[in-house]
Amino acid sequence: MMTKRYSEDELISKLFSPIAGPEALGLADDAALMAVRDKPLVLTTDMLVAGVHFFAQDPPELIAKKALRVNLSDLAAKGAVPQGFLLSIALPMDWSNDWLESFARGLGEDAQDFAVPLLGGDTSSTSGPVAISITAIGTVETFVARRGARVGDGVYVSGPIGEAALGLWLRENPERLETLPLEARDSLLARYLLPRPRLDLIPLLTGAANAAMDISDGLVGDLAKLTRVSGVSAEVTISDIPLSLAALQLIALKPKLFELALTGGDDYEILFTAGADFSPPKGIWRIGSVTAGSNPPELRDGEGKSVFFKKNSYRHF
C-alpha cells in the first residue's frame, strides 16, 4: 500500500524550508524579500522537462542539481555571483515522498555547496511529465555580455566539448555501452547527468573576456549566436577544440559522432573571446579567432579545409 504523501504544507516545511535563506521568510509568505544590493542584478531562468532535458527515471538528486546548475552556469558566464534562486515544480500524478525527498536532498546539497539559498517557489500537479523551472539571481561587478566580441579576439573554451552529448547518445544507444572502456562510459554518462557550472571562472571572465556565454546548445551553434549578436564572424580550427579521452574513445569507435560532440548540447563549459594580450591559463583552450563579417563561423580542419555540419545545435522546435 502507498504511504500517505506529503501535503503541500508538509513538503514546503519539511523538504524545502531547510534549503531556504532568510530572504525566503520561511517560505511562509507570498514572496521573498531581498535587501538592496550595491551591485547590478543578473537574472536568468531555465525550465527542465522530463523526457526532454533528462530521463524521468534519472536519480532525483541529480535532476534537482542539473536544474539548479544550468541556471548557475548562465550566471557564471556573465561573471555574476549567485545570490539565490526560486523553484517551480509541477509534479506528475505518480510522484512519491521518496522521489521528492531525494530531489530536495540533491537541491539542498547544491544550494549549500554553491552558497545559493532557495528564495521562494511554487508546487503544482500536472497530468504530464515533471517540469522544473528555476530562476536564479546573481550580482555582478562587471557584466560579461554575449555581444562584446571584437575582430582580432581569440576564441576560447573552458574545457572539453561534447562529453554530455555523447553521454546522451549512449543513453539512447545502450547497445554501444559494451564497446567502451568502463571509465569512458562512466565519464560520458555522468557528464550528461550532472553539469558543472563554471563559477570558478568568474574572476577570469570579468577580468579578461570581451564576450562570453555558456555552451548549452552545442559549441558550433552557440558560437554562431555569439558572433551574430556581436556583429562579427570567426574562424575555428576544429583540431584545436579540446576533447576528453572518453569522448575520443567513443568517436574512434564511431567517427560520425565527432559532429555530435561539436554540435550537441549540455556542455556547460564557457565560450568566450578575449583580446590579443590575453594569455590563457591552464585549462583554457584557444580554438580560433574573431574575424570581420557577418557570416556564421567558419570551421576548418587541421589542413585549413572548410568543414560543414548538417545541424549546428540542439533545438526544441
Add this chain to the structure above:
Amino acid sequence: MMTKRYSEDELISKLFSPIAGPEALGLADDAALMAVRDKPLVLTTDMLVAGVHFFAQDPPELIAKKALRVNLSDLAAKGAVPQGFLLSIALPMDWSNDWLESFARGLGEDAQDFAVPLLGGDTSSTSGPVAISITAIGTVETFVARRGARVGDGVYVSGPIGEAALGLWLRENPERLETLPLEARDSLLARYLLPRPRLDLIPLLTGAANAAMDISDGLVGDLAKLTRVSGVSAEVTISDIPLSLAALQLIALKPKLFELALTGGDDYEILFTAGADFSPPKGIWRIGSVTAGSNPPELRDGEGKSVFFKKNSYRHF
C-alpha cells in the same frame, strides 16, 4: 497542411522581444542585467499548468495574462511595485503559431498595461500539457509581511469573494449555465479566467496594513495561514464577507456553493489586517477581528453561531 512553426529563434525575436525591456538585452544573452535598485527587492514565482490552473482550450491571451497577473497579485499583497518578470514555457507537441501569437499578444498587453517588462525566459517542449512559470520581481518601500497580524487588528478584504471559484464550478457544471442570468454567468466565468492584481492597493497596504496576503487558495484557508504565521487567531462574521450579485444569484440556486465561495481559490483579492485606528475606504470590507490564541480562525454566522467547513482551501495534493 500545417504551416511551418516558428523556430526557437523566431519565436523569441518575433513574439517575445517586443515585450522585453532594455534589461533583457534583446533576449539575446544568457541573462538579464538590472541596474542597482535603491529599494529592497521582492521576488515571487508561480507556475500554471493546463488542466490544473486553466483549461487547455481557454483563450491563450487570457492564459498568458492570468500567468502574469497571479504573480503581480503576490507583489501587490506585499506592497511591491512590479519591475519585471521572467517567463518559462513548456509547449505541448501540438502547439501552433496562432496559439503562441495570441499568448504573446496577451502577455504584451498586460506587460504594457502594468508597466512590467519581460526580462528573460526559456522555451521548452513537453509531452504533457502546457506549463507556464513566471517569476516576478518588484521593489518595495515598506514590505507588508504575512506574519504581522496583531491581536485587536481588524481583518479586511479588498473585494467580493468566491466569484472565480464559482466561475470554475460553472465550467465544470455547464448544465447549470442556463439557470443563471447572462450577466451573472459572464461575470463569474470572466473572473475565473482573468484575475485582477490589486496593484492599486499598494499605497493603502504599505500605509495601513500590519499583515497581508493575496487570496489565491480560498479566503478561509488563506486567513488560517495568515493567523498561523502571525501567531494569532481570528473571528470572522461570515455575513460580513462581501459577495457579488452574480455570486449571490448562483448561491441562491444552490446554497451549498456558499461554502465553495469562501473556500475556493483564485480570488486574487487582498486579505489584510490593520490596527483599530484604520478606517477602511470604499471598496474595503471589514470581515472580522484578530484575536489571541493559536486556533484556526473561528467563523460565525450573523447570530454568532460557529460555522464549520469540510475543506478550507484549494490544495494540489
